[in-house]
Amino acid sequence: MTDVLTPVLTDIWDAEQAWKLATYAERGGYAALDAAFAMSPDDIITAVKDSGLRGRGGAGFPTGMKWSFIPQDNPKPKYLVVNADESEPGTCKDIPLMMGNPHVLVEGVIISSYAIRANKAFIYIRGEVVHVIRRVQAAVEEAYAAGHLGKDIHGSGYDLDVVVHAGAGAYICGEETALLEGLEGRRGQPRLRPPFPAVAGLYASPTVINNVESIASVPAIVKNGAAWFGAMGTEKSKGHGIFSLSGHVRKPGQYEAPLGITLRELLDLAGGVREGHQLKFWTPGGSSTPLFTDQHLDVPLDFEGVAGAGSMLGTRALQIFDDTVCVVRAVLRWTEFYQHESCGKCTPCREGTWWLAQALTRLENGQGSEADLDQLIDQCDNILGRAFCALGDGATSPVTSSIQYFREEYLAHLSHGGCPFDPARSTAWAGTEVSA
Amino acid sequence: MSAPEIEKTDLVTVTIDGVQVSVPKDTLVIRAAEQVGVQIPRFCDHPLLAPVGACRQCLVDVPDAGNGRGFPKPQASCTLPVAEGMVVSTQVSSPVADKAQQGVMELLLINHPLDCPVCDKGGECPLQNQAMSNGRGESRFSDDRNRGVKRTFPKPINLSPMVLLDRERCIVCQRCTRFADEIAGDPFIALVERGVQQQIGIAEDAPFLSYFSGNVIQICPVGALTSEQYRFRSRPFDLVSTPGVAEHDACGSAIRVDHRRGTVLRRQAGDDPAVNEEWISDKDRFAFAYAQADDRLTYPQVRDEDGALRPASWPEAFTVAARGLAAAKAAGGVGVLTGGRLSAEDAYAYAKLARVALDTNDIDFRARPLSAEEADFLASHVVLTGPGAGGVTYADLESAATVVLVGLEPEDEAAAIFLRLRKSVRAGGTEVISLAPFTTRGLAKLGARLVPTAPGDEPAALRALAGELDATAVLLVGERLAVVPGALSAAAEIAAATGARLAWVPRRAGDRGAIEAGCLPTLLPGGRPVADAGARVDVAAAWGVDALPATPGRDADGIVAALVAGALGGLVVGGVDPDDTADPAATRAAIDAAGFVVALDVRRTEVTDRADVVFPVAPTTDKSGTFVNWEGRLRPWEAALRNPASLPELRALAGIADELGASLGFRTVDEVRAEMAQLGPWDRTDRERSEPGLSGTTKPPSEARDDAVRADGAVRLATWKQLLDNGSLQEGDKYLKATARTPVALVTPDAYDRYGPTVTLTGDRGSMTLPAEICDDLVDGVVWVPANSVGNGVLADLASPGTTVTIAGAEGVHG
């Protein structure tokens, strides 16, 4: 069964001191660099295009195509920015990847920068994860010391400097233009587009912004070829991806598998749902993607499959909730997150999340009537597609999808005069004796 | 760079709510919709600010983006440029757009305090108005069922001594912050916090001190920003609004005077794209209390036998004034000093009174340091220029490749020029070069190139720059150059040699009009030279008199000297403050020496106190008039208030003239306007014919400067008036005063090291002690002080601008 897995980025994780350059090099690390330098930058872009790699940060935009948008006749410097802000509730792939295998990211940064002709790259890491920041900094230092970074890398004549930048703790700074604002030292709020970052991004210069996993996937593509990568996955969603299972599963963790795998298969690998319980609902790609239920166990987890079933592949953050969980409570918690993280720039998200949180709180407390559910749906309709960026859109996903699948459960709160669930039962320690 | 090509505007045709319209490419959909009569609701959008798309109020449906495909979700029309073939459905024709707009409006209101009944903006509030036009009737957030809890803030907070912020009302549209950043260049207000806590804030030690801060109050689409001056004073629907023209500088900015029952409560910027666009300085906005001050003159006065001024009737005052002036005329003549704040109509009345009733050309509007070279320059390069007559305009500033400033600090002295230059610089169109002693804050905001120039060195610096100038350059020379020998001549010479265009920028609203109206010893109305016999005949015929005095008269300095020497018998004086004049002590002595003084003013002053007859005159609110701005553009206005006892100068002067037996032929502003129109400007062909000898009154000035050996501590004095200072027209508003910049002496780093944090400057008129501040690029051997921010001002208390003063540390004054 485990042969459905395709460990590429995660393969080294269980090695002794996997994060050390020596360990990485022993296993062929940094070999892709020379292969890359033997190619022209444009050939690398073509190879990445041919591989079918699509952005792993959520939206699934073809990575090679993004690189080819960089206007090479623009006299300004070009920049690569790696988005390592990972703050979406449920998403936990980039952080373990940077902990377990930071050098694959560094190698990816070098090849990608070379391809887009950038001599400076930034890795923007979520500020709260200080241990990850330290680890990536150490990897970058090691890479400099080994001559993989700096001037005339491997005698290729190509120079690259890498800056590891710590964010200041805002979910919105994962949105690529807000990230650029933050990187430039300003308030993290998304920018108006156009101009797009490819034309005027960091310091108004052509900039590629990619997710950690996207960039980390590049060395293996260069080393093994586009065809190797394209052989994995499905027709339009090629390659391997990290699926992060969390919540009520027996073996939570990161499972690297070809795109198109199903939750049923992944649950098998993860030992199934928590003992004695049933799957109730789950997120396919983090809290901003509409919920799925046990009807969706066989949906292929690729961009098209998930979209076809009414949600989004997102960041493959599979949060598993079993039958002990009150969906209203879960949705309210998420909504409170969005309310807290709304950057405030636009009205629908800033004010809408404030209202949604109050409306859901009342429903959780059993106040109101069925008409409130329709009003909630209407509110979401006034936010989704009206907000300035996708944060506001994402805030509506849990609300609308939960009402779609669990309307009865909302109503039960009203008839019960409050939440019919015992929240203690859903905790990880439920059933064990705890004393103060 | 070649001359601007004839603009070829590419038109783009779009269909909005079924109506086809062609608009220039890059037009935003929100403005294209206005062309078909559809008003899309909006908050963050402002035509003079860069789009942000923050409020989302302007959402429309775009079923076809011009490429056959539509947008899947509603688009913000304020950020979306038109595209050929685009189809747009606004709230008028699209239920989706209408619902999206109503949804945004509902959300905007959930955290809004809805304290409209006590809000300054209530009645003129875009949020209130558009909630009515594009919102739902009832709240679903705080109705009985939902009882939503609003986010609240303690209120209000001071952003500056003048501007207050009620955060609850703010809809964080960022208009204010964008204005401060993009237009004024004073980004002291910014967004802070996030989510519903997001608010406008200032740094702890950096209040919103901007000369343009009041504009944010006006463009705030809710009542979040208010002024100390107007807050809670009135409701918009109780106000009567009258268009006006700002009287504080020579920019001619359009304003709106809002008044209630005879009292002005506030002033707003008018909207004049050719002049000030939609912005005014804080002085233009907030400085108007002076006209309603306690010292306002309301009745004529004559000096009694006991030597005191006593109230008099208008007829008596006319008689006494005429009798005294007739005697003074006989005792050597009468001089006329009009001051620089007159309407062109009032200036015309002075000019005519001098010539037909006082038989003199001894008239000068320049109540400030001046020179004969300047009078020549005004006669040959300034008078009669204007938009359409070769004059430089605001639009020209915007299209010029280079604008050179000489003797002019626009942020202080001509605010609308400053903003227009900044706009052009930001758009990447114009480079500003300034011949100045240091990089001022204003110049820094213009990204200007400094040509470090000590006062007096302007002619040489100009010549050195000439090689860089061509027909795409504009030279703006300030009135301060009058006292730099050779500077104005050098500017004219360089403009002629390089093809650069030239304009003169005075400081006061009435200066330019006074020139056109003939308040100079060498010029009659309409730019006719006194020295030109034909011009004199022209005017004499129009005025129905036999002849006009033929010799050019004395200028203001000459009048002062002649009064002191007893060569002149009397003086007619308008709003002149001796401390503004070239030699304040001499001006005072002249008034004292004058056998007979008639003073006309809005308020009691030391001059009216010394006069024999005093006439109250109307401030700009009480009369109609015309200012001629620096461009030479006519800026007429009508009276805002009805005050039958408050008369313009021209009415008082007509009364005096009648009693002198020389009727001026008018008694009202309309009659003067008709007469001025009838007389018209001097015919250019005449002018060219008689050009030689026209301005031959003075020899070409020598540029030799006083280059006396610099004794220890000798520095040259650079000075000008700051926008906000001790000017008498700013009196009466303590909040405005509190926003003025702290007066300091700017010194070189060396001088600071030598003399310490407090310095005493000593000149031939006295000493002045003030805090020193280091100015890194101040020209060596120069000190700068604000001209009218301490004591009686530099001219009275220290020395003439450009002269040498000594600097010393002021031990014991500080600390």
Ligand SMILES: Cc1cc2nc3c(=O)[nH]c(=O)nc-3n(C[C@H](O)[C@H](O)[C@H](O)COP(=O)(O)O)c2cc1C
């Ligand atoms: C609110 C918000 C948060 C986001 N957070 C992240 C993030 O933490 N990491 C990330 O890679 N992309 C994040 N994204 C997506 C980025 O905007 C962007 O699409 C992505 O970094 C592009 O990289 P990719 O093409 O390699 O996927 C976020 C988007 C939004 C709207």
Ligand code: SF4
């Ligand atoms: S949707 Fe609007 S308020 Fe929310 S994070 Fe994006 S820009 Fe900010």
Ligand code: SF4
């Ligand atoms: S204070 Fe007014 S102008 Fe400024 S952001 Fe708030 S609502 Fe907009």
Ligand code: FES
């Ligand atoms: S007016 Fe268009 S988003 Fe604010």
